Amino acid sequence: MKSLLNPKFSALSSKASPFPLFSLPSQPTPPFSFRSNSRRIPNRLLRLNPPPFSSNNFTCTNQNRSLQTEPSPPSSGEIHVIVGPMFAGKTTSLLRRIQLETANGRNVAVIKSSKDTRYGLDSIVTHDGAKLPCWALANLSSFKQKFGIDAYEKLDVIGIDEAQFFDDLYEFCRQAADDDGKTVIVSGLDGNYMRRSFGSVIDIIPLADSVTKLTATCEICKRPASFTLRKTQDKQIELIGGVDVYMPVCRQHYVSGQVAVEAARHVLQSHKLECGSYT
Structure with missing residues:
Protein backbone atom coordinates (compact mmCIF):
# COMPACT_ATOMS: atom_id res chain seq x y z
CA MET A 1 0.00 0.00 0.00
CA LYS A 2 1.37 3.32 -0.97
CA SER A 3 1.96 5.71 1.83
CA LEU A 4 0.01 8.97 1.85
CA LEU A 5 2.71 10.73 3.78
CA ASN A 6 5.63 12.46 2.22
CA PRO A 7 8.64 10.34 3.06
CA LYS A 8 10.76 13.41 3.54
CA PHE A 9 8.49 14.56 6.44
CA SER A 10 7.42 11.22 7.76
CA ALA A 11 8.35 10.48 11.33
CA LEU A 12 8.60 6.84 10.24
CA SER A 13 11.17 7.53 7.62
CA SER A 14 14.59 5.99 8.24
CA LYS A 15 16.26 8.98 6.66
CA ALA A 16 16.56 11.97 8.89
CA SER A 17 15.41 15.24 7.48
CA PRO A 18 17.95 18.02 7.35
CA PHE A 19 15.51 20.00 9.46
CA PRO A 20 14.15 17.44 11.88
CA LEU A 21 10.79 18.16 13.45
CA PHE A 22 11.92 16.88 16.84
CA SER A 23 15.21 17.52 18.59
CA LEU A 24 16.41 14.32 20.16
CA PRO A 25 18.55 14.46 23.30
CA SER A 26 22.17 13.54 23.00
CA GLN A 27 21.89 11.11 25.89
CA PRO A 28 19.31 8.36 26.23
CA THR A 29 16.17 9.37 28.08
CA PRO A 30 15.87 7.69 31.47
CA PRO A 31 12.90 5.45 31.90
CA PHE A 32 9.67 7.03 33.21
CA SER A 33 9.49 6.97 36.98
CA PHE A 34 6.82 7.87 39.56
CA ARG A 35 9.44 9.11 41.98
CA SER A 36 9.05 12.77 42.70
CA ASN A 37 11.67 15.31 41.83
CA SER A 38 14.18 16.26 44.50
CA ARG A 39 12.91 19.83 44.25
CA ARG A 40 9.46 19.51 45.81
CA ILE A 41 6.76 21.99 45.07
CA PRO A 42 5.51 23.50 48.32
CA ASN A 43 2.26 21.99 49.53
CA ARG A 44 0.63 25.36 49.65
CA LEU A 45 1.04 25.63 45.90
CA LEU A 46 -0.47 22.23 45.34
CA ARG A 47 -3.47 22.83 47.56
CA LEU A 48 -6.27 23.29 45.11
CA ASN A 49 -9.20 22.73 47.47
CA PRO A 50 -10.28 25.53 49.87
CA PRO A 51 -9.75 25.00 53.61
CA PRO A 52 -12.59 23.20 55.35
CA PHE A 53 -15.44 25.38 56.68
CA SER A 54 -15.15 26.09 60.38
CA SER A 55 -18.38 26.84 62.24
CA ASN A 56 -16.32 28.04 65.20
CA ASN A 57 -14.70 30.77 63.14
CA PHE A 58 -18.08 31.83 61.85
CA THR A 59 -19.58 31.95 65.32
CA CYS A 60 -16.74 34.00 66.76
CA THR A 61 -16.96 36.46 63.87
CA ASN A 62 -20.66 36.96 64.45
CA GLN A 63 -20.15 37.38 68.17
CA ASN A 64 -17.43 39.97 67.66
CA ARG A 65 -19.62 41.78 65.21
CA SER A 66 -22.55 41.82 67.62
CA LEU A 67 -20.35 43.12 70.44
CA GLN A 68 -19.22 46.00 68.27
CA THR A 69 -22.65 46.99 66.98
CA GLU A 70 -24.83 46.57 70.08
CA PRO A 71 -24.47 49.25 72.80
CA SER A 72 -23.48 47.98 76.22
CA PRO A 73 -26.29 48.13 78.83
CA THR A 215 -35.69 57.12 115.47
CA ALA A 216 -35.84 60.46 117.22
CA THR A 217 -35.92 61.20 120.96
CA CYS A 218 -39.24 61.36 122.73
CA GLU A 219 -39.79 64.89 123.96
CA ILE A 220 -41.53 63.63 127.08
CA CYS A 221 -39.47 60.68 128.38
CA LYS A 222 -36.31 60.90 126.22
CA ARG A 223 -36.68 57.32 125.04
CA PRO A 224 -36.38 56.41 121.33
CA ALA A 225 -39.27 57.94 119.42
CA SER A 226 -40.73 56.25 116.34
CA PHE A 227 -43.85 58.38 115.87
CA THR A 228 -44.82 61.97 115.16
CA LEU A 229 -47.47 63.65 117.27
CA ARG A 230 -49.30 66.67 115.96
CA LYS A 231 -49.86 69.29 118.61
CA THR A 232 -52.53 71.30 116.84
CA GLN A 233 -56.17 70.54 116.10
CA ASP A 234 -55.71 70.59 112.32
CA LYS A 235 -57.04 67.55 110.47
CA GLN A 236 -55.44 67.97 107.04
CA ILE A 237 -52.89 65.34 106.09
CA GLU A 238 -50.29 67.68 104.57
CA LEU A 239 -49.52 70.36 107.12
CA ILE A 240 -45.95 71.55 106.83
CA GLY A 241 -44.47 72.75 110.08
CA GLY A 242 -41.72 72.40 112.65
CA VAL A 243 -41.52 72.17 116.40
CA ASP A 244 -44.50 74.49 116.65
CA VAL A 245 -46.73 71.82 115.09
CA TYR A 246 -45.08 68.42 115.65
CA MET A 247 -43.15 66.52 118.28
CA PRO A 248 -41.46 63.09 118.23
CA VAL A 249 -42.80 60.65 120.81
CA CYS A 250 -42.51 57.00 121.85
CA ARG A 251 -45.42 54.60 121.61
CA GLN A 252 -46.65 55.23 125.15
CA HIS A 253 -46.76 58.97 124.83
CA TYR A 254 -48.16 58.84 121.34
CA VAL A 255 -51.19 56.99 122.66
CA SER A 256 -51.58 59.22 125.72
CA GLY A 257 -50.84 62.30 123.64
CA GLN A 258 -53.50 61.41 121.13
CA VAL A 259 -55.96 61.00 123.99
CA ALA A 260 -54.99 64.43 125.31
CA VAL A 261 -55.30 65.98 121.88
CA GLU A 262 -58.72 64.41 121.33
CA ALA A 263 -59.87 65.59 124.76
CA ALA A 264 -58.68 69.11 124.01
CA ARG A 265 -60.45 69.00 120.69
CA HIS A 266 -63.74 67.98 122.30
CA VAL A 267 -63.36 70.74 124.86
CA LEU A 268 -62.80 73.32 122.14
CA GLN A 269 -65.74 72.06 120.11
CA SER A 270 -68.07 72.11 123.10
CA HIS A 271 -66.85 75.59 123.96
CA LYS A 272 -67.69 76.75 120.44
CA LEU A 273 -71.13 75.20 120.67
CA GLU A 274 -71.78 76.93 123.94
CA CYS A 275 -70.65 80.25 122.58
CA GLY A 276 -72.87 79.77 119.57
CA SER A 277 -75.92 79.07 121.69
CA TYR A 278 -75.62 82.47 123.39
CA THR A 279 -75.57 84.40 120.15
Missing part, protein backbone atom coordinates in the same frame (compact mmCIF):
# COMPACT_ATOMS: atom_id res chain seq x y z
CA PRO A 74 -26.05 50.76 81.59
CA SER A 75 -24.60 49.75 84.91
CA SER A 76 -27.06 48.55 87.51
CA GLY A 77 -28.59 51.26 89.71
CA GLU A 78 -29.54 51.23 93.38
CA ILE A 79 -32.31 52.56 95.61
CA HIS A 80 -31.72 53.36 99.28
CA VAL A 81 -34.55 54.56 101.50
CA ILE A 82 -34.22 56.53 104.75
CA VAL A 83 -37.41 56.81 106.81
CA GLY A 84 -38.48 57.77 110.32
CA PRO A 85 -40.54 60.31 112.26
CA MET A 86 -39.88 64.01 112.27
CA PHE A 87 -36.68 65.19 113.94
CA ALA A 88 -35.02 61.78 113.44
CA GLY A 89 -32.17 63.13 111.29
CA LYS A 90 -33.39 61.87 107.89
CA THR A 91 -32.18 64.94 105.99
CA THR A 92 -28.90 64.87 107.90
CA SER A 93 -28.35 61.25 106.84
CA LEU A 94 -29.18 62.14 103.25
CA LEU A 95 -26.71 65.05 103.26
CA ARG A 96 -24.01 62.87 104.79
CA ARG A 97 -24.50 60.24 102.06
CA ILE A 98 -24.51 62.85 99.29
CA GLN A 99 -21.29 64.40 100.60
CA LEU A 100 -19.67 60.96 100.70
CA GLU A 101 -20.68 60.27 97.10
CA THR A 102 -19.31 63.65 96.04
CA ALA A 103 -16.01 62.97 97.81
CA ASN A 104 -15.76 59.72 95.83
CA GLY A 105 -15.89 61.69 92.59
CA ARG A 106 -19.48 60.89 91.62
CA ASN A 107 -21.84 63.41 90.03
CA VAL A 108 -24.82 64.14 92.28
CA ALA A 109 -28.05 66.14 92.23
CA VAL A 110 -30.56 66.70 95.03
CA ILE A 111 -34.30 67.24 94.68
CA LYS A 112 -36.90 68.36 97.19
CA SER A 113 -40.59 69.15 96.98
CA SER A 114 -41.52 72.72 96.14
CA LYS A 115 -44.20 72.44 98.84
CA ASP A 116 -41.53 72.68 101.52
CA THR A 117 -40.74 76.39 101.81
CA ARG A 118 -39.67 76.43 105.46
CA TYR A 119 -36.00 77.25 104.73
CA GLY A 120 -36.22 78.56 101.15
CA LEU A 121 -36.63 76.82 97.80
CA ASP A 122 -33.03 76.55 96.62
CA SER A 123 -31.65 74.34 99.42
CA ILE A 124 -32.45 71.42 101.63
CA VAL A 125 -31.82 72.36 105.24
CA THR A 126 -31.58 70.19 108.33
CA HIS A 127 -33.07 71.19 111.67
CA ASP A 128 -29.48 71.89 112.75
CA GLY A 129 -28.99 74.40 109.94
CA ALA A 130 -26.84 72.39 107.50
CA LYS A 131 -27.59 73.27 103.85
CA LEU A 132 -27.15 71.80 100.39
CA PRO A 133 -28.28 73.32 97.06
CA CYS A 134 -31.16 71.45 95.45
CA TRP A 135 -33.83 71.44 92.76
CA ALA A 136 -37.30 72.32 94.13
CA LEU A 137 -39.89 70.56 91.98
CA ALA A 138 -43.62 69.95 92.05
CA ASN A 139 -43.12 66.50 90.50
CA LEU A 140 -40.18 64.25 89.77
CA SER A 141 -41.12 63.53 86.15
CA SER A 142 -40.03 67.05 85.16
CA PHE A 143 -36.52 66.67 86.59
CA LYS A 144 -34.80 65.15 83.55
CA GLN A 145 -36.02 67.86 81.20
CA LYS A 146 -35.26 70.75 83.58
CA PHE A 147 -31.86 69.37 84.53
CA GLY A 148 -30.97 68.70 80.89
CA ILE A 149 -30.79 65.38 79.04
CA ASP A 150 -27.00 65.48 78.57
CA ALA A 151 -26.41 66.51 82.18
CA TYR A 152 -28.79 63.80 83.39
CA GLU A 153 -26.86 61.13 81.47
CA LYS A 154 -23.71 62.10 83.38
CA LEU A 155 -25.40 61.90 86.79
CA ASP A 156 -24.44 59.07 89.12
CA VAL A 157 -26.48 59.81 92.25
CA ILE A 158 -29.89 61.45 92.80
CA GLY A 159 -30.98 62.46 96.30
CA ILE A 160 -34.66 63.08 97.10
CA ASP A 161 -35.69 64.83 100.31
CA GLU A 162 -39.25 65.08 101.70
CA ALA A 163 -40.16 62.26 99.32
CA GLN A 164 -43.64 61.83 100.80
CA PHE A 165 -44.82 64.87 98.81
CA PHE A 166 -44.11 63.32 95.38
CA ASP A 167 -46.99 61.35 93.85
CA ASP A 168 -44.78 59.97 91.06
CA LEU A 169 -42.05 58.74 93.43
CA TYR A 170 -42.42 55.04 92.58
CA GLU A 171 -42.16 55.36 88.80
CA PHE A 172 -39.30 57.87 88.96
CA CYS A 173 -37.19 55.70 91.26
CA ARG A 174 -37.90 52.55 89.27
CA GLN A 175 -36.91 54.12 85.97
CA ALA A 176 -33.85 55.93 87.37
CA ALA A 177 -32.43 52.74 88.92
CA ASP A 178 -33.63 50.01 86.54
CA ASP A 179 -33.35 51.79 83.19
CA ASP A 180 -30.86 54.61 83.74
CA GLY A 181 -28.44 52.97 86.20
CA LYS A 182 -28.66 55.75 88.80
CA THR A 183 -28.19 55.45 92.54
CA VAL A 184 -31.26 57.00 94.17
CA ILE A 185 -31.24 57.95 97.86
CA VAL A 186 -34.71 58.72 99.21
CA SER A 187 -35.46 60.46 102.50
CA GLY A 188 -38.96 60.94 103.83
CA LEU A 189 -41.66 60.23 106.37
CA ASP A 190 -42.98 56.68 106.27
CA GLY A 191 -46.07 57.62 108.32
CA ASN A 192 -48.20 60.67 108.99
CA TYR A 193 -49.37 61.99 112.35
CA MET A 194 -52.08 59.28 112.41
CA ARG A 195 -49.44 56.54 111.89
CA ARG A 196 -50.71 55.73 108.42
CA SER A 197 -48.58 55.53 105.29
CA PHE A 198 -47.66 58.95 103.96
CA GLY A 199 -47.48 59.44 100.20
CA SER A 200 -45.63 56.80 98.17
CA VAL A 201 -42.62 56.25 100.44
CA ILE A 202 -43.88 52.86 101.62
CA ASP A 203 -44.59 51.85 98.01
CA ILE A 204 -40.93 52.02 96.97
CA ILE A 205 -39.69 49.71 99.73
CA PRO A 206 -40.14 46.63 97.45
CA LEU A 207 -37.82 48.40 94.97
CA ALA A 208 -35.18 49.30 97.55
CA ASP A 209 -31.74 47.77 98.00
CA SER A 210 -31.69 49.00 101.61
CA VAL A 211 -34.10 50.61 104.06
CA THR A 212 -32.94 52.56 107.12
CA LYS A 213 -35.47 53.28 109.87
CA LEU A 214 -34.30 56.12 112.09
Whole structure:
Protein backbone atom coordinates (compact mmCIF):
# COMPACT_ATOMS: atom_id res chain seq x y z
CA MET A 1 0.00 0.00 0.00
CA LYS A 2 1.37 3.32 -0.97
CA SER A 3 1.96 5.71 1.83
CA LEU A 4 0.01 8.97 1.85
CA LEU A 5 2.71 10.73 3.78
CA ASN A 6 5.63 12.46 2.22
CA PRO A 7 8.64 10.34 3.06
CA LYS A 8 10.76 13.41 3.54
CA PHE A 9 8.49 14.56 6.44
CA SER A 10 7.42 11.22 7.76
CA ALA A 11 8.35 10.48 11.33
CA LEU A 12 8.60 6.84 10.24
CA SER A 13 11.17 7.53 7.62
CA SER A 14 14.59 5.99 8.24
CA LYS A 15 16.26 8.98 6.66
CA ALA A 16 16.56 11.97 8.89
CA SER A 17 15.41 15.24 7.48
CA PRO A 18 17.95 18.02 7.35
CA PHE A 19 15.51 20.00 9.46
CA PRO A 20 14.15 17.44 11.88
CA LEU A 21 10.79 18.16 13.45
CA PHE A 22 11.92 16.88 16.84
CA SER A 23 15.21 17.52 18.59
CA LEU A 24 16.41 14.32 20.16
CA PRO A 25 18.55 14.46 23.30
CA SER A 26 22.17 13.54 23.00
CA GLN A 27 21.89 11.11 25.89
CA PRO A 28 19.31 8.36 26.23
CA THR A 29 16.17 9.37 28.08
CA PRO A 30 15.87 7.69 31.47
CA PRO A 31 12.90 5.45 31.90
CA PHE A 32 9.67 7.03 33.21
CA SER A 33 9.49 6.97 36.98
CA PHE A 34 6.82 7.87 39.56
CA ARG A 35 9.44 9.11 41.98
CA SER A 36 9.05 12.77 42.70
CA ASN A 37 11.67 15.31 41.83
CA SER A 38 14.18 16.26 44.50
CA ARG A 39 12.91 19.83 44.25
CA ARG A 40 9.46 19.51 45.81
CA ILE A 41 6.76 21.99 45.07
CA PRO A 42 5.51 23.50 48.32
CA ASN A 43 2.26 21.99 49.53
CA ARG A 44 0.63 25.36 49.65
CA LEU A 45 1.04 25.63 45.90
CA LEU A 46 -0.47 22.23 45.34
CA ARG A 47 -3.47 22.83 47.56
CA LEU A 48 -6.27 23.29 45.11
CA ASN A 49 -9.20 22.73 47.47
CA PRO A 50 -10.28 25.53 49.87
CA PRO A 51 -9.75 25.00 53.61
CA PRO A 52 -12.59 23.20 55.35
CA PHE A 53 -15.44 25.38 56.68
CA SER A 54 -15.15 26.09 60.38
CA SER A 55 -18.38 26.84 62.24
CA ASN A 56 -16.32 28.04 65.20
CA ASN A 57 -14.70 30.77 63.14
CA PHE A 58 -18.08 31.83 61.85
CA THR A 59 -19.58 31.95 65.32
CA CYS A 60 -16.74 34.00 66.76
CA THR A 61 -16.96 36.46 63.87
CA ASN A 62 -20.66 36.96 64.45
CA GLN A 63 -20.15 37.38 68.17
CA ASN A 64 -17.43 39.97 67.66
CA ARG A 65 -19.62 41.78 65.21
CA SER A 66 -22.55 41.82 67.62
CA LEU A 67 -20.35 43.12 70.44
CA GLN A 68 -19.22 46.00 68.27
CA THR A 69 -22.65 46.99 66.98
CA GLU A 70 -24.83 46.57 70.08
CA PRO A 71 -24.47 49.25 72.80
CA SER A 72 -23.48 47.98 76.22
CA PRO A 73 -26.29 48.13 78.83
CA PRO A 74 -26.05 50.76 81.59
CA SER A 75 -24.60 49.75 84.91
CA SER A 76 -27.06 48.55 87.51
CA GLY A 77 -28.59 51.26 89.71
CA GLU A 78 -29.54 51.23 93.38
CA ILE A 79 -32.31 52.56 95.61
CA HIS A 80 -31.72 53.36 99.28
CA VAL A 81 -34.55 54.56 101.50
CA ILE A 82 -34.22 56.53 104.75
CA VAL A 83 -37.41 56.81 106.81
CA GLY A 84 -38.48 57.77 110.32
CA PRO A 85 -40.54 60.31 112.26
CA MET A 86 -39.88 64.01 112.27
CA PHE A 87 -36.68 65.19 113.94
CA ALA A 88 -35.02 61.78 113.44
CA GLY A 89 -32.17 63.13 111.29
CA LYS A 90 -33.39 61.87 107.89
CA THR A 91 -32.18 64.94 105.99
CA THR A 92 -28.90 64.87 107.90
CA SER A 93 -28.35 61.25 106.84
CA LEU A 94 -29.18 62.14 103.25
CA LEU A 95 -26.71 65.05 103.26
CA ARG A 96 -24.01 62.87 104.79
CA ARG A 97 -24.50 60.24 102.06
CA ILE A 98 -24.51 62.85 99.29
CA GLN A 99 -21.29 64.40 100.60
CA LEU A 100 -19.67 60.96 100.70
CA GLU A 101 -20.68 60.27 97.10
CA THR A 102 -19.31 63.65 96.04
CA ALA A 103 -16.01 62.97 97.81
CA ASN A 104 -15.76 59.72 95.83
CA GLY A 105 -15.89 61.69 92.59
CA ARG A 106 -19.48 60.89 91.62
CA ASN A 107 -21.84 63.41 90.03
CA VAL A 108 -24.82 64.14 92.28
CA ALA A 109 -28.05 66.14 92.23
CA VAL A 110 -30.56 66.70 95.03
CA ILE A 111 -34.30 67.24 94.68
CA LYS A 112 -36.90 68.36 97.19
CA SER A 113 -40.59 69.15 96.98
CA SER A 114 -41.52 72.72 96.14
CA LYS A 115 -44.20 72.44 98.84
CA ASP A 116 -41.53 72.68 101.52
CA THR A 117 -40.74 76.39 101.81
CA ARG A 118 -39.67 76.43 105.46
CA TYR A 119 -36.00 77.25 104.73
CA GLY A 120 -36.22 78.56 101.15
CA LEU A 121 -36.63 76.82 97.80
CA ASP A 122 -33.03 76.55 96.62
CA SER A 123 -31.65 74.34 99.42
CA ILE A 124 -32.45 71.42 101.63
CA VAL A 125 -31.82 72.36 105.24
CA THR A 126 -31.58 70.19 108.33
CA HIS A 127 -33.07 71.19 111.67
CA ASP A 128 -29.48 71.89 112.75
CA GLY A 129 -28.99 74.40 109.94
CA ALA A 130 -26.84 72.39 107.50
CA LYS A 131 -27.59 73.27 103.85
CA LEU A 132 -27.15 71.80 100.39
CA PRO A 133 -28.28 73.32 97.06
CA CYS A 134 -31.16 71.45 95.45
CA TRP A 135 -33.83 71.44 92.76
CA ALA A 136 -37.30 72.32 94.13
CA LEU A 137 -39.89 70.56 91.98
CA ALA A 138 -43.62 69.95 92.05
CA ASN A 139 -43.12 66.50 90.50
CA LEU A 140 -40.18 64.25 89.77
CA SER A 141 -41.12 63.53 86.15
CA SER A 142 -40.03 67.05 85.16
CA PHE A 143 -36.52 66.67 86.59
CA LYS A 144 -34.80 65.15 83.55
CA GLN A 145 -36.02 67.86 81.20
CA LYS A 146 -35.26 70.75 83.58
CA PHE A 147 -31.86 69.37 84.53
CA GLY A 148 -30.97 68.70 80.89
CA ILE A 149 -30.79 65.38 79.04
CA ASP A 150 -27.00 65.48 78.57
CA ALA A 151 -26.41 66.51 82.18
CA TYR A 152 -28.79 63.80 83.39
CA GLU A 153 -26.86 61.13 81.47
CA LYS A 154 -23.71 62.10 83.38
CA LEU A 155 -25.40 61.90 86.79
CA ASP A 156 -24.44 59.07 89.12
CA VAL A 157 -26.48 59.81 92.25
CA ILE A 158 -29.89 61.45 92.80
CA GLY A 159 -30.98 62.46 96.30
CA ILE A 160 -34.66 63.08 97.10
CA ASP A 161 -35.69 64.83 100.31
CA GLU A 162 -39.25 65.08 101.70
CA ALA A 163 -40.16 62.26 99.32
CA GLN A 164 -43.64 61.83 100.80
CA PHE A 165 -44.82 64.87 98.81
CA PHE A 166 -44.11 63.32 95.38
CA ASP A 167 -46.99 61.35 93.85
CA ASP A 168 -44.78 59.97 91.06
CA LEU A 169 -42.05 58.74 93.43
CA TYR A 170 -42.42 55.04 92.58
CA GLU A 171 -42.16 55.36 88.80
CA PHE A 172 -39.30 57.87 88.96
CA CYS A 173 -37.19 55.70 91.26
CA ARG A 174 -37.90 52.55 89.27
CA GLN A 175 -36.91 54.12 85.97
CA ALA A 176 -33.85 55.93 87.37
CA ALA A 177 -32.43 52.74 88.92
CA ASP A 178 -33.63 50.01 86.54
CA ASP A 179 -33.35 51.79 83.19
CA ASP A 180 -30.86 54.61 83.74
CA GLY A 181 -28.44 52.97 86.20
CA LYS A 182 -28.66 55.75 88.80
CA THR A 183 -28.19 55.45 92.54
CA VAL A 184 -31.26 57.00 94.17
CA ILE A 185 -31.24 57.95 97.86
CA VAL A 186 -34.71 58.72 99.21
CA SER A 187 -35.46 60.46 102.50
CA GLY A 188 -38.96 60.94 103.83
CA LEU A 189 -41.66 60.23 106.37
CA ASP A 190 -42.98 56.68 106.27
CA GLY A 191 -46.07 57.62 108.32
CA ASN A 192 -48.20 60.67 108.99
CA TYR A 193 -49.37 61.99 112.35
CA MET A 194 -52.08 59.28 112.41
CA ARG A 195 -49.44 56.54 111.89
CA ARG A 196 -50.71 55.73 108.42
CA SER A 197 -48.58 55.53 105.29
CA PHE A 198 -47.66 58.95 103.96
CA GLY A 199 -47.48 59.44 100.20
CA SER A 200 -45.63 56.80 98.17
CA VAL A 201 -42.62 56.25 100.44
CA ILE A 202 -43.88 52.86 101.62
CA ASP A 203 -44.59 51.85 98.01
CA ILE A 204 -40.93 52.02 96.97
CA ILE A 205 -39.69 49.71 99.73
CA PRO A 206 -40.14 46.63 97.45
CA LEU A 207 -37.82 48.40 94.97
CA ALA A 208 -35.18 49.30 97.55
CA ASP A 209 -31.74 47.77 98.00
CA SER A 210 -31.69 49.00 101.61
CA VAL A 211 -34.10 50.61 104.06
CA THR A 212 -32.94 52.56 107.12
CA LYS A 213 -35.47 53.28 109.87
CA LEU A 214 -34.30 56.12 112.09
CA THR A 215 -35.69 57.12 115.47
CA ALA A 216 -35.84 60.46 117.22
CA THR A 217 -35.92 61.20 120.96
CA CYS A 218 -39.24 61.36 122.73
CA GLU A 219 -39.79 64.89 123.96
CA ILE A 220 -41.53 63.63 127.08
CA CYS A 221 -39.47 60.68 128.38
CA LYS A 222 -36.31 60.90 126.22
CA ARG A 223 -36.68 57.32 125.04
CA PRO A 224 -36.38 56.41 121.33
CA ALA A 225 -39.27 57.94 119.42
CA SER A 226 -40.73 56.25 116.34
CA PHE A 227 -43.85 58.38 115.87
CA THR A 228 -44.82 61.97 115.16
CA LEU A 229 -47.47 63.65 117.27
CA ARG A 230 -49.30 66.67 115.96
CA LYS A 231 -49.86 69.29 118.61
CA THR A 232 -52.53 71.30 116.84
CA GLN A 233 -56.17 70.54 116.10
CA ASP A 234 -55.71 70.59 112.32
CA LYS A 235 -57.04 67.55 110.47
CA GLN A 236 -55.44 67.97 107.04
CA ILE A 237 -52.89 65.34 106.09
CA GLU A 238 -50.29 67.68 104.57
CA LEU A 239 -49.52 70.36 107.12
CA ILE A 240 -45.95 71.55 106.83
CA GLY A 241 -44.47 72.75 110.08
CA GLY A 242 -41.72 72.40 112.65
CA VAL A 243 -41.52 72.17 116.40
CA ASP A 244 -44.50 74.49 116.65
CA VAL A 245 -46.73 71.82 115.09
CA TYR A 246 -45.08 68.42 115.65
CA MET A 247 -43.15 66.52 118.28
CA PRO A 248 -41.46 63.09 118.23
CA VAL A 249 -42.80 60.65 120.81
CA CYS A 250 -42.51 57.00 121.85
CA ARG A 251 -45.42 54.60 121.61
CA GLN A 252 -46.65 55.23 125.15
CA HIS A 253 -46.76 58.97 124.83
CA TYR A 254 -48.16 58.84 121.34
CA VAL A 255 -51.19 56.99 122.66
CA SER A 256 -51.58 59.22 125.72
CA GLY A 257 -50.84 62.30 123.64
CA GLN A 258 -53.50 61.41 121.13
CA VAL A 259 -55.96 61.00 123.99
CA ALA A 260 -54.99 64.43 125.31
CA VAL A 261 -55.30 65.98 121.88
CA GLU A 262 -58.72 64.41 121.33
CA ALA A 263 -59.87 65.59 124.76
CA ALA A 264 -58.68 69.11 124.01
CA ARG A 265 -60.45 69.00 120.69
CA HIS A 266 -63.74 67.98 122.30
CA VAL A 267 -63.36 70.74 124.86
CA LEU A 268 -62.80 73.32 122.14
CA GLN A 269 -65.74 72.06 120.11
CA SER A 270 -68.07 72.11 123.10
CA HIS A 271 -66.85 75.59 123.96
CA LYS A 272 -67.69 76.75 120.44
CA LEU A 273 -71.13 75.20 120.67
CA GLU A 274 -71.78 76.93 123.94
CA CYS A 275 -70.65 80.25 122.58
CA GLY A 276 -72.87 79.77 119.57
CA SER A 277 -75.92 79.07 121.69
CA TYR A 278 -75.62 82.47 123.39
CA THR A 279 -75.57 84.40 120.15
